[in-house]
Amino acid sequence: MLKITPYLEFDDEAHQLHDRTCGATIGLSFSESAVLAHLLSQPDAICDKEALIAVGWPDRVVAATSLTQCISTLRKKLEPFPEVQLKTVARRGYQLHVSPKSRVTMLAVTDAESIKDALIDVSLMVKISGILIALGIVATLWYQSDYHKVMKHSAKWVSGSEINLNIGGTKRPLTLIHPKGVDSLHPSNWQKHIAPESNSIEGFNHFGGFAFTDGTHYSVAVCDLGDNGECRRDKIINLTEIDLKPAGLNMVEFVELSKRMEDRIRYNRILIPPSEAEGELVEHHYNGDIYFPVADELLVRADLGISLVYDKPLSGKFYSRACITDQDCLTTPIKYQIRGEFEQYRQQLGQLDVDVFYVKVRQKDLIMPEVVSDSAMHFYREIRKHNIRDEELFYMRIHADNGTAVWVVPLLGSLVAWTKYEKVAL
The missing domain is CATH 1.10.10.10 (Winged helix-like DNA-binding domain superfamily/Winged helix DNA-binding domain)
Incomplete structure (x- = not known):
């Protein structure tokens, strides 16, 4: 030393x-x-x-x-x-x-007699006032602190109960997450958008996952689980409803259609091969596809990417990207990117231990399409509203295994998405 x-x-x-x-x-x-x-x-x-x-x-x-x-x-x-x-x-x-340290500054820190004399010489009222002012300052700083904001955000959500949903012909319990005070939690809010007569997926009968609502939209993130209980990366489904009318989603057709959409183009994929080697920087990248079925409309897909680059144990640079288009590419892609700094906190969401990422947004980029189709108008309005307004965002990682993670993301309000994980040394 x-x-x-x-x-x-x-x-x-x-x-x-x-x-x-x-x-x-x-x-x-x-x-x-x-x-x-x-x-x-x-x-x-x-x-x-x-x-x-x-x-x-x-x-x-x-x-x-x-x-x-x-x-x-x-x-x-x-x-x-x-x-x-x-x-x-x-x-x-x-x-x-x-250079030598100023003795005046050091006296204030190290001279115990000077501190004692200063305290004795003031009246009791002044002492009490000083204590109250100090407590007020501490309370104000606590209320304005990032950690207090994270606690307030986490306290909004409830988890602990389960609902049974039939996905692909098998009914299984899913962990339910919702805001406090929301009563519309009947399974039909999630189930009604899947056509029962075509609800069949071969080899998808051991899935687990999460049912989520922000009070307006209802979303589900599921993955078929292997013998070790971890997600099979090629068996992930993320669905979010944005319309009260049942969508009548044909799951047999959806499986093939979603595969074609993802094979056709992926905006947020990582081009550098994943590596376990430690580079000067390491990017923790999460990518998922979220689908929005609406009755009599083209199936809309959001290609979501989240990247974390740590420069300290629990903080660093944050990047989020979403690109929205439809099954026939008739909707000009709506691209939205966020850059900022994050602080990571461990919180409890009901019965779940989760990682909350408090993001201070430094830059937002919205590529505005020349023409917005009817199927994409809802997405454009919501993203445009958040592009204008949001300066602080909360992302919650509610589950993680070796190759995947489940996130609650502030997109179209809030929704849940099961994502694939890649670690890339830069």
Whole structure:
């Protein structure tokens, strides 16, 4: 452990900075830690870029921009400590200078007698007022915190009961998820869109899954399960109703039609072969197809993609893409992309342990079609509304196995989708 200042310590083995004034720990990447250690070994000396690249990326060939980005990130992590100055020396390299810490600031943190005198000298009313103000600040910060928002969102949902649905000729229980206060939970709300006389799927009799409603739309995500209880990736069905009138979906025709639609074109597939190797970045990619049957309308499909790139254990970059078209490609594809940063939280949804991803949206791209068909108008209006309004979104991963995951996604309100999972090293 190396003392940089009387209150700031550097642990080069754990790649961490420790602020002793508040007990905070600041994590560093390998390159940031190595560059900082080299600069600290030569205080006030000008270290050339080649030497810093050599220690920060040993046995690797990287561009000078990697060092520039490393220095920039390191400066941000050192910003709370103004006496530690990481300077750029034009055309020569970088210099680390540590100036003495102001005694006034240190007195406020370390001088117990001064703190005691200050507390004794004030009146009881002032003390009580100070405590109330402090409690008010804490309560306000808690109410506005991201974690409180996640808890409020999770508290809206109920899980624990089951309903029996007949999918492909076999009736099995599905886990039911719905908002608190919703009473329209009869199985017919999900079942009525499948034509009973054609409800047959060969080799689809051991499925499991979830029935979901947001109070407006009713969706189901099912997958036929193998002997180990895990989803068979080629046996996934996601259906969502958007119209109260029974759709009369012919399941025999649907299986063949959905296969043709998915083989014909896939907008959100991963082109890089999946790999277990660890790269500089790892993308966790989820892809699923959601179908929206409507009576006397072309079958509409949403090709959904969700990608997570972690830069910390429970946070990182978030990408979501949805492309909507119909079975005959008469609907010009409606493409909607979201980019942002996420924080991942573990919550309980009734009886389910789920991962909630709180996404702060930084960029939204909606490719607007020149002509919107009648079958696609509902989707266009809903997506356009959210494109204008949403700045914060919640995605919930309610189930995961080795190759798939089930998500509740904020699309057309909210719906459930069983997705395939791929891990790609970049």
